[in-house]
Amino acid sequence: MYNYAKKGMKMSYVKGLKCRECGREYPKEPLYVCEYCFGPLEVSYDYEEIKKKLTKELISSRAKNLWRYRELLPIDGEPIVGLNSGFTPLIKANNLGKELGIKELYVKDDSVCHPTLSFKDRVVSVAITKAKEFGFDTVACASTGNLANSVSAQAAGANLKCFVFIPADLEAGKIIGSLIYSPQLIAVEGNYDEVNRLCTEIANKFKWAFVNINIRPYYAEGSKTYAYEIVEQLGWRAPQNIVVPVAGGSLISKIWKGLHELHKLGFINEVKTKIFAAQAKGCAPVVTAIKENSEIIKPVKPKTIAKSLAIGNPADGYYAFKTVMGSGGWGEDVTDEEIIEGIKLLASTEGIFTETAGGVTVAVTKKLIQQGRIRKDELTIISITGNGLKTQEAVISKLSQPIKIKPNLSSFESAVFKS
Numbered sequence: 001m002y003n004y005a006k007k008g009m010k011m012s013y014v015k016g017l018k019c020r021e022c023g024r025e026y027p028k029e030p031l032y033v034c035e036y037c038f039g040p041l042e043v044s045y046d047y048e049e050i051k052k053k054l055t056k057e058l059i060s061s062r063a064k065n066l067w068r069y070r071e072l073l074p075i076d077g078e079p080i081v082g083l084n085s086g087f088t089p090l091i092k093a094n095n096l097g098k099e100l101g102i103k104e105l106y107v108k109d110d111s112v113c114h115p116t117l118s119f120k121d122r123v124v125s126v127a128i129t130k131a132k133e134f135g136f137d138t139v140a141c142a143s144t145g146n147l148a149n150s151v152s153a154q155a156a157g158a159n160l161k162c163f164v165f166i167p168a169d170l171e172a173g174k175i176i177g178s179l180i181y182s183p184q185l186i187a188v189e190g191n192y193d194e195v196n197r198l199c200t201e202i203a204n205k206f207k208w209a210f211v212n213i214n215i216r217p218y219y220a221e222g223s224k225t226y227a228y229e230i231v232e233q234l235g236w237r238a239p240q241n242i243v244v245p246v247a248g249g250s251l252i253s254k255i256w257k258g259l260h261e262l263h264k265l266g267f268i269n270e271v272k273t274k275i276f277a278a279q280a281k282g283c284a285p286v287v288t289a290i291k292e293n294s295e296i297i298k299p300v301k302p303k304t305i306a307k308s309l310a311i312g313n314p315a316d317g318y319y320a321f322k323t324v325m326g327s328g329g330w331g332e333d334v335t336d337e338e339i340i341e342g343i344k345l346l347a348s349t350e351g352i353f354t355e356t357a358g359g360v361t362v363a364v365t366k367k368l369i370q371q372g373r374i375r376k377d378e379l380t381i382i383s384i385t386g387n388g389l390k391t392q393e394a395v396i397s398k399l400s401q402p403i404k405i406k407p408n409l410s411s412f413e414s415a416v417f418k419s
């Protein structure tokens with residue numbers, strides 16, 4: 001493991017927490033809301049100091065995991081988990097691009113992020129390391145599935161006690177993908193928004209680190225690495241468009257923050273990237289706000305196969321909206337049928353099996369290209385954030401059946417060639 005202390009690196013460039021609404025500053029503690037205006041808190045950094053130290057060359061010389069951007073992440077000491085997380089492939093999707101009529105199309109593939117096959121391994125790597133630094137002995141989360149998987153796995157690796165709360169009706173792959181690590185898995189009879197409300201009460205009563213509640217400001221920073229990697233893997237260029245799935249709205253707003261940080265450090269030119277929000281029609285509070293050009297995110301009751309995105313009252317919905325509008329992007333939503341087509345299209349063109357959230361981004365990208373909102377000559381990234389083996393229920397009845405034969409040559413030939 002790379003020993004940052006021995007190399008004499010200043011261990012943290014975090015100035016503290018800052019309210020996103022009124023700007024009041026707070027110390028770097030497990031806080032998440034402003035006492036004065038109830039605005040969410042965000043980690044702020046000393047970019048002048050970072051600039052003196054961090055270069056593209058230094059980053060490129062480091063191990064291929066998310067900690068290569070360590071100075072831009074909110075931990076003080078050594079990273080203790082996530083040493084194999086991040087730095088997932090950026091794939092030039094020529095076949096899919098041809099299908100959609102666009103030349104420079106890439107897939108940023110977190111369906112193979114280590115250890116639990118979704119982008120949540122990024123945020124959890126940061127959150128668990130931070131929870132340990134704060135001295136918590138128990139970590140917890142409210143989850144639509146992938147977060148539960150990652151918290152369960154990484155808590156096991158970090159020797160922390162673990163409680164994860166999920167809606168009871170999740171896919172088998174998401175439930176088994178948590179249970180295997182032996183957390184306390186609590187299946188709540190309700191939707192994610194009800195799970196989240198319950199967890200906020202539990203977080204107030206028990207002294208646990210709820211990664212996406214009371215240490216959310218630190219957790220959310222991990223999402224920035226998704227954007228850093230895209231830029232680095234494009235040869236330190238920002239793309240023209242990124243299509244991003246939206247659940248709570250954290251990933252999309254942190255991609256935006258990450259791009260601007262890279263500009264502040266002088267690694268890329270002024271950010272002109274358009275950010276596009278992708279949601280399922282059955283749960284599209286942010287996309288609806290975009291289409292109505294209304295800052296007010298109206299909560300909805302989710303009804304979609306894209307369960308990982310089924311957050312009807314997104315914590316960062318307003319910031320997701322601001323990000324999209326501020327970037328000159330747009331938002332689209334797609335039906336369950338379109339989601340399944342999206343999953344199958346990515347699989348048959350690029351050999352990548354994504355979960356329902358990836359079906360959403362593929363189908364939304366197709367729509368945005370048809371609408372002319374993404375132009376055919378623009379370098380575009382589709383965010384693939386989770387793995388299809390976890391949401392098999394979505395596609396199982398939509399595939400052709402295996403061809404059954406007897407174990408002999410004639411049976412094979414008659415079944416395959418003479419029907």
Ligand SMILES: *Cc1c(COP(=O)(O)O)cnc(C)c1O
Nearest residue numbers: 146247248249250251357385386
């Ligand atoms: C959680 C999740 C997202 C979106 O996350 P937010 O930051 O809450 O918007 C996207 N894709 C997958 C697969 C997820 O699990």
Ligand SMILES: [Zn+2]
Nearest residue numbers: 019022034037
């Ligand atoms: Zn405030």
